[in-house]
Amino acid sequence: MNNHHFRSRRRFLQLMALGAGGFVSPGFARDERLALLTRPVPSSGERLPLIGLGSSRTFNVGSDPQALDNVAEVMRYFFNAGGSVIDSSPMYGSAQPAIGYGLAKLKRTQNVFSADKVWTWNANEGHEQIERSRQHWKVKTFDLMQVHNLVEWPSHLATLQQMKKSGEIKYVGITTSHGRRHDEFVDIMKTQPLDFVQFTYNILDREAEQVLLPLARKKGIAVIINRPFQRGDLIDALETKPLPAWAGDIDCYSWPQFLLKFIVSHPDVTCAIPATSQVPHIKENMAAGYGALANKAMRKRMIDYVEKVI
């Protein structure tokens, strides 16, 4: 254990203490060492925090008042830790209304990076669905609208480009997950003007390193990473394994931090969007956006270790 390790540990504990209070002081936010790390969106230069918030499954809570309040509480900790990017989809059941409930309760409808998706096989229904989603979120406009899993992408992309031109949305993107339809995804990245792409990448699913991530860098497209924990399976597989002592060198003190830090340390990743419905987990997740990032050698070491113990 060296001095750097102790300094990192102290920074992490400071973050946790502040998060536990549900409060981040202005001084905390101004301290560069304690600021949530950001990367720029290549098409605009706007900087986004490395850690965002997904909503698949975890925010789909129906109309249960207690569960809706819990969602709002998770969002409170997310925002207090410096987060801003929240991602959802019409496919996620009641997740959009739950986000809208949280934003309204926290008075954050004007102060969130809203990322949603269009997901309908009806080529003419895209605009109408986006409007419904916007009403659920209770936001004026969406920052980012993505074509979910490339469903009906030619017509929806045309709609989104039109909406971007008219100022209804700021950015246009496409998404996939589980390595699904990567060839078609690559073709679209090569031929269509895109601000964002979203796909799966984690310490075990690294196919994206071969083509998608380098292509995003080459084309100047921001990258959002979904399923960073393989829908929780990675955490389940690793939670009984020892975290290596050297994880402290990159400010990681839990497996979720370790796994997220691996992802966001990739220079071509703009943001990862882990989903959770639990306040302790959002604290761990957000902590991965602080402190030292892993260099290439460290990332290799992280892969080797996980592949060895899993």
Place this chain on the structure above:
Amino acid sequence: MANWASYHISDFILFSEAVYYKQFELYNQAIWPMQLVAIVFALSVLYAIYKRPAWAGRLIAGVLVVSWLWVAAVFMYRWFYQIHVVANGYALGFILQAGLIFWYGLIKNRFNQRLKNRFGMALVSGFLLVAILLYPFIAWLSGRSWLQFEMFALAPDPTVLATITILLLTKAPGVLYFIPALWVLISAVTIYAV
């Protein structure tokens, strides 16, 4: 529809087990006192099956039609659709089944036929009693809140199970089994996936 081929069933089960069963609790609280009507429905079906009055077939068919329509419109569309984007499709399936039962049981009055095999009759009757009398207690027996109970005529699983047993008891044609059997599969996959 090539897009659908790239999906797995788990991609559509985007809710947790707790949220799934909580929906039953919220639903049961919201529809009270419909549970009293459901009890009357359940007792009517048992009476018609075992006492065999002349109008038994149409009574059973009528109860089933109303039950399938209720589950479609209120449970599937009003409640389950909140958390499950394909539940509106399930609702359509339940409406279609209500139509088939209406045609076979009410118009053709064919729910009057009975299984003759005594062992088969006893076995199927056992399942009917499970669907109607035992099912509401499964939530409590499995350690969940008793408010998450599922009742015949109000919740899909006991309604479908009771329907299948009635179809067997009345020797109904195969076409009436398709949607209930499909629902058994869907429900099993859903419970497995959550």
